[in-house]
Amino acid sequence: MGKQRVDRSSWIEAASLPLLLLVWQLLAMLADHRLFPTPFEVFREIWHLATERYLLEDLGKTLGRAALAFVASMTIGIAIGGALGRARTLDRLFSSWILIGLNIPAIVVAIACYIWLGLSEFALILAVTINKTPLVAVTMREGVRALDTGLTELAQAYRVPFLRRMRLFLVPQLMPFVLTSARTGLSLIWKIVLVFEVLGSDGGVGFRIGVYFQNFDITGILAYTLAFMAVVIAFEYFVMRPLERRVLGWRQA
Template identity: 55%
Template sequence: MGAGPSRWPLEAIGALALLVFWQALALIGQSRVLPGPLAVGERLLALATTGPLLADLAATLVRAGFGFVLAMGFGSVAGYLLGRHPNLDRLLQPLLVTGLNLPAIVIAILIYIWLGLTEVALVLAVTLNKLPLVAVTLREGTRALSTDYEELATALRLSPLNRLRAVVVPQLMPYLLAAARSGISLIWKIVLVFEILGSDRGVGFRISLYFQFFDVAAILAYAALFLGVVVLIEALVLRPIERRVLRWRG
């Protein structure tokens, strides 16, 4: 947050410094397992034009997208209900603690065993991994809802839909954005691990393949692309949404 006028130049300087440092390391190391950014860039271009890179990226994006939407949707509703009903929260506490602490890989393996190595299983495993975190974040947001505004909504006789739209959701927005932001970074990582585990395409699958050949340039090319997509989502989706919904804060 806090997008000041000097934010982008500073970030650009930081990114450039990182690239220079990386290139210097590569030059010093002179090793096939530590290619510099220029070599990785070349490989990225080649993989994108003639290789499977774009198809892999599309497959991973679709999986991550489905997982993200499902986890945010169900997690938000669950978190709101948990925040509203303390007894339900207590009842589901063991399930929530289990979901939060069960290693992602365990969930994936179990789902793969039960449902087979399918797209549905992969998306479900991703959703189940992220959902408890969204639920806990939104539960805290719901607990922090202002009773003053509730009273106002009651005095105005707002319909449940208007109450949700005008009073509840705007208060939950910072929590939704926080969950979305952490969700995007987490889901990307999980999808890749799960693709390594049980898929025949996607960024994770391809990286595991290149790992077997010790093709570090290709691995880093995929990682760089991956990073680029996350930065784009942040810049083109999350920040504009954030600016719009929090513009009242000036």
């Protein structure tokens, strides 16, 4: 019975994207306007752009920037969140900083970095990292606060080595918070990188969408958007979900 429910859920989930394309096709047929292209027209544009190599180069630039900003923000955010979660004094001292970082508009950070550092790759990645880090820090701070101190005390009483204690007790408890930070962070970074590329860059998906916007080329905009979303969805299904099942499998055991 349980297996049948799982199979049914899988089929329903698999039908989600085809249903979206069907709705898109019907709406495009109803609109019947050059500014509302059909999925077929957009897919044809994707093929054309991919064969001309512009699409692949722009995707590579955007994904590279997103990857660097993601690694930097996760590393810094985990370190800050861990420190704030363990030291109440630090948390009280820097809580206002975190609050400002969470609420300051991303566009302000991007413009300030571009003015100070120029329209450079480093400025773009730094701006994305600054916007993402506070979110990771807050999530990890709550994760450290939620640690079961009883397990830590038990491990210390039995003189469990530090590295083994980290692997068996601390890391499994913190991994749900790390994965939550990673998933929410990725969804935020994808968007911010594109916006910052529109503001100023020498290439990338956002840069190319800005060019198409100036020419009112909605087919090109949707082609780049769809190609980029395909990469994001593939990353979710083939990287994040298997990683989540592998890391958090002990919770269903």
